[in-house]
Structure formats: structure tokens, C-alpha cells
Amino acid sequence: MALVAGIDSSTQSCKVVIRDADTGALVRQGRASHPDGTEVHPDHWWTALQEAVAAAGGLDDVAAVSVGGQQHGMVCLDSEGGVVRPALLWNDTRSAGAAADLIKEAGDGDAAAGARYWAQATGTVPVASLTLTKLHWLAANEPENAARIAAVCLPHDWLSWRLLGYGEGSGQEGLAALRTDRSDASGTGYFSTATGEYLPEVLKSSLGHVPLLPKVLGPLDVAGKTPAGALVAPGAGDNAAAGLGVGAGLGDVVMSLGTSGTVFAVSATPAADASGLVAGFADAAGHYLPLVCTLNATRVFDATAALLDVSIGEFNDLALSAESGAGGLTLVPYFDGERTPNLPDATGSLHGITRANYTPANLARAAVEGVVCSLADGLAALQAQGVEARRIILVGGGAQSAAVQEVAAQLLGINITVPRPGEYVADGAARQAAGVLTGHFPQWALDAVDLPAGKDDAGVLARYRRYASLYA
Ligand SMILES: Nc1ncnc2c1ncn2[C@@H]1O[C@H](COP(=O)(O)OP(=O)(O)O)[C@@H](O)[C@H]1O
Numbered sequence: 195m196a197l198v199a200g201i202d203s204s205t206q207s208c209k210v211v212i213r214d215a216d217t218g219a220l221v222r223q224g225r226a227s228h229p230d231g232t233e234v235h236p237d238h239w240w241t242a243l244q245e246a247v248a249a250a251g252g253l254d255d256v257a258a259v260s261v262g263g264q265q266h267g268m269v270c271l272d273s274e275g276g277v278v279r280p281a282l283l284w285n286d287t288r289s290a291g292a293a294a295d296l297i298k299e300a301g302d303g304d305a306a307a308g309a310r311y312w313a314q315a316t317g318t319v320p321v322a323s324l325t326l327t328k329l330h331w332l333a334a335n336e337p338e339n340a341a342r343i344a345a346v347c348l349p350h351d352w353l354s355w356r357l358l359g360y361g362e363g364s365g366q367e368g369l370a371a372l373r374t375d376r377s378d379a380s381g382t383g384y385f386s387t388a389t390g391e392y393l394p395e396v397l398k399s400s401l402g403h404v405p406l407l408p409k410v411l412g413p414l415d416v417a418g419k420t421p422a423g424a425l426v427a428p429g430a431g432d433n434a435a436a437g438l439g440v441g442a443g444l445g446d447v448v449m450s451l452g453t454s455g456t457v458f459a460v461s462a463t464p465a466a467d468a469s470g471l472v473a474g475f476a477d478a479a480g481h482y483l484p485l486v487c488t489l490n491a492t493r494v495f496d497a498t499a500a501l502l503d504v505s506i507g508e509f510n511d512l513a514l515s516a517e518s519g520a521g522g523l524t525l526v527p528y529f530d531g532e533r534t535p536n537l538p539d540a541t542g543s544l545h546g547i548t549r550a551n552y553t554p555a556n557l558a559r560a561a562v563e564g565v566v567c568s569l570a571d572g573l574a575a576l577q578a579q580g581v582e583a584r585r586i587i588l589v590g591g592g593a594q595s596a597a598v599q600e601v602a603a604q605l606l607g608i609n610i611t612v613p614r615p616g617e618y619v620a621d622g623a624a625r626q627a628a629g630v631l632t633g634h635f636p637q638w639a640l641d642a643v644d645l646p647a648g649k650d651d652a653g654v655l656a657r658y659r660r661y662a663s664l665y666a
């Protein structure tokens with residue numbers, strides 16, 4: 195029995211699953227937390243990865259390993275392979291101005307023309323989340339750090355590189371061994387999803403020079419071997435890895451509720467949405483992954499549970515105890531600013547308060563409804579790009595909430611599949627590792643519950659859209 199390991203280095207934590215390469219049976223698992231904040235030194239991810247691996251019983255008996263990671267994080271390396279400065283994460287909004295500047299510059303002052311340029315050139319209109327805008331911000335605000343950058347990579351690229359045995363002091367030879375995959379490269383802002391090529395001229399004009407970039411591997415290429423001899427797979431961005439983990443095929447839409455809320459579909463054609471709502475990413479199996487991402491999902495639940503002084507389980511019970519529509523309360527969940535729609539400086543808001551409806555149960559329900567409504571808007575944006583949603587596969591930490599499941603079934607109007615609670619990003623990485631070992635993606639069974647589509651009798655989505663439109 196060959197074993198493979200899948201790793202999910204996500205915003206809040208690192209999770210490791212070790213599975214049987216043939217059957218997919220879960221053999222061992224472990225996890226460790228990441229520090230909070232939108233700027234994190236990559237060493238913390240490496241420490242957490244080692245802790246999670248140790249909790250999962252180590253990698254000594256593992257034949258192949260793959261890393262899925264939070265997308266877009268800016269990892270800058272100097273000529274010796276040392277980290278230039280802590281990574282700015284996907285949810286750090288300080289580069290919102292840089293994103294707006296890049297759009298205007300590309301359109302010679304005309305933002306709509308600039309948005310069309312970026313959508314065509316890369317598949318995605320720049321927002322603060324993209325690596326490119328972070329580099330542009332760095333060039334303007336920390337020119338000494340920008341000048342020291344010899345290579346730029348993403349969180350999953352850097353962790354794979356550490357697993358290959360490289361790190362600070364590896365020098366040029368080490369930097370040349372950096373590897374990535376299409377799914378994560380397509381979220382940088384300096385890669386064309388449609389052609390599969392980097393766009394060095396874009397980097398040159400944003401950063402001032404063109405650093406070394408990781409070589410982009412195909413879905414089942416080998417990045418190298420760990421010092422202990424395990425194959426290292428290309429890895430993937432966490433959303434693409436989740437797609438692999440649930441076995442999403444053409445026509446499936448995945449909705450993930452973690453720190454970010456995402457809605458994405460496996461598609462045969464690349465997206466190029468000049469409205470900026472849909473990001474035109476690639477998937478990890480050779481297709482495309484049009485995706486909508488919000489900054490506010492489960493942390494809205496965490497913050498509301500903290501306010502109500504209840505556990506997350508009690509929060510869910512409260513939300514389930516309230517009527518659909520939360521007695522008229524509507525929560526627009528832009529607590530951390532928002533990415534989709536692009537409102538980096540927005541704050542959340544609560545509408546429709548009366549003395550009668552202002553109860554903990556209604557507040558919990560409004561938090562769940564607000565987050566699900568924001569993702570329903572994401573689904574509508576995908577559909578506007580021609581995505582046909584036959585069913586929604588619900589994943590991420592928040593998918594374990596019965597309240598989220600109930601509200602999603604009511605508001606989305608599409609049948610929902612909820613896979614058994616699990617770590618689907620890490621599972622997707624494990625499936626890729628098994629694929630690298632055997633030469634093809636294995637078919638692993640997925641245990642799931644199907645929820646029939648319900649009806650939004652209380653008009654929750656229409657009311658949400660009225661209040662959310664006040665931000666326009
Ligand atoms: N039963 C639940 N109900 C609501 N939220 C939950 C539940 N279980 C976990 N979460 C939330 O899910 C988040 C972690 O999910 P995860 O997908 O691992 O996030 P990330 O990938 O962003 O690190 C936390 O914010 C946690 O509070």
C-alpha cells in the first residue's frame with residue numbers, strides 16, 4: 195500500500211492528510227494554526243507545516259506529497275533565497291490603490307478600457323488581492339525591499355520548495371528550483387490564463403525589474419524529491435485543490451466558506467470578465483476555473499459568535515432557531531472591506547433593526563444569510579459569464595454548519611451536495627500526489643449528502659441586494 199500526503203496551507207491553519215494512494219482511504223491526519231493577520235512571515239507556515247506533519251505521524255513512509263495553499267500571497271526572495279519581508283496575504287487590502295493605478299495606466303486614464311485590457315491579457319482585472327498589485331505597492335512604498343527581490347513565488351510554491359530541501363542560503367541554484375502550477379500562477383496578475391505564459395513586461399512595469407519566477411508545471415509533472423525521497427507534486431492554489439478534492443468536473447460549481455468565500459466552476463474555456471467580478475483562473479487538471487472570491491465568510495460567523503459570547507456551535511443553533519429572514523434584519527458582511535464587489539474600504543452594516551427583531555437568534559441568522567447572499571451574488575456573476583450550475587458542492591469550514599446548509603438550500607435555488615466533513619483542499623493535494631505517483635488522477639469515492647433546492651419565501655436575497663446596492 196503506497197501512501198500519499200496532501201497539505202493545505204490555508205489562511206488560518208495548516209492541515210495534512212495521509213491517504214492510501216489506491217483507495218483514497220484516510221490513514222492519518224494532523225493540523226496546526228497560523229498566526230492571525232494579513233502580513234505573515236512564511237517561516238510561520240513552515241513551522242505550522244512541520245507541526246501538522248508531526249501530528250499526522252510524519253512523512254517517512256509517504257511516497258509522494260503535494261501542497262495546496264492560500265492563493266496570491268506575495269513571497270519575495272533575495273539572491274540567497276532568504277525572505278525579503280513578511281508576505282502580504284490575499285486579504286491584505288493596502289494595495290487597492292496600486293490596483294486602481296494599474297487599471298487606469300493600462301487604459302491611458304480610462305478605467306473601463308484598462309479593465310478590458312487586463313481581462314484579455316491575464317483573465318482577471320487587478321484587485322488588491324493579486325500578487326501583482328502587492329509588488330506594485332512594494333515598488334512605491336518599500337523601494338529598497340523591491341530592489342532586493344531576486345525571485346517571487348506564492349505560498350504553495352515556497353512550501354513545496356522547502357519540502358524539496360531548499361531555503362535561505364540556497365542561492366541561485368536554489369531559486370532556479372522553484373516550481374508552481376497553472377492554477378496558482380493564474381492568480382498572480384502576471385500570467386496569462388489563456389496562453390499559459392508569464393507576462394514579464396507586466397512585472398517590469400509594475401515592479402521595475404523582472405525577478406526569477408517559478409517554472410510552471412503541468413498537472414501531473416514532478417517538482418522533485420524531498421531529501422527523504424518522496425516525490426513532490428506541482429501543488430495548486432487552494433480553490434483548485436478543493437476542486438480536485440471533491441472531484442468537481444465540467445458543470446459542477448463549488449462554493450467554499452472559509453476565511454474567504456469562493457464560488458467557482460470547472461470550465462472548458464478561460465473567463466475574461468471586464469466587470470472584474472469573475473477572476474479567470476486555471477484549475478489544477480488542465481481546465482479553467484472562473485472564480486468569485488469575497489473577503490468575508492466564516493470570520494463574520496466567528497465575530498458574531500464572539501459578540502454574542504457563544505461558541506460557534508451555539509451560534510449555529512441560534513441561527514437555526516430564528517425564522518428565515520431574521521425577522522427583517524439584513525447584515526451586509528463587509529467586515530474586512532470587500533473584494534467582490536471591489537470595495538476595499540467598505541465596512542459591514544446591519545439594516546432593518548426594530549426593538550422586536552433585535553435578538554441574538556435573528557442576529558446570528560442575519561450573519562449567515564448575509565454571507566450566503568454575498569455568495570449568491572457571486573454565483574449570479576459566474577452565471578452571467580455563461581457558467582451553468584447543475585449543482586453546488588458546498589465545502590470549507592463553514593459548510594459544516596447546519597445553518598449555512600439550510601440557508602444555502604433556501605437562497606441559492608439549486609440542489610446542493612455537501613461532502614462529509616473533511617479537508618477537501620488537502621484531499622485534492624493528496625489526489626494530485628497519487629496522480630504524480632501513478633501517472634493518472636485516481637477515482638476516489640466521495641461521501642456526500644444531497645440537499646434539495648428550497649425557496650426564498652421571505653425574499654431574503656432581494657432585500658439583501660437592495661441594501662448591498664447602497665454601497666455602489
Ligand atoms: N460548524 C461550523 N459553523 C460555522 N463555521 C465554522 C464551523 N466549523 C468551522 N467553522 C469556521 O471555518 C473557518 C475555518 O475554515 P477553513 O475552511 O479551514 O478556513 P481557511 O481555509 O480560510 O483557513 C473558521 O473561521 C471556523 O470558525
Ligand SMILES: O=C(CO)[C@@H](O)[C@H](O)COP(=O)(O)O
Pocket residue numbers: 204205206263264265266284323381431432433452453454455456487
Ligand atoms: O484569494 C483567494 C482566492 O482568489 C482565497 O480563496 C485564498 O486562496 C484564501 O483561501 P482560504 O484560506 O480562505 O481558503
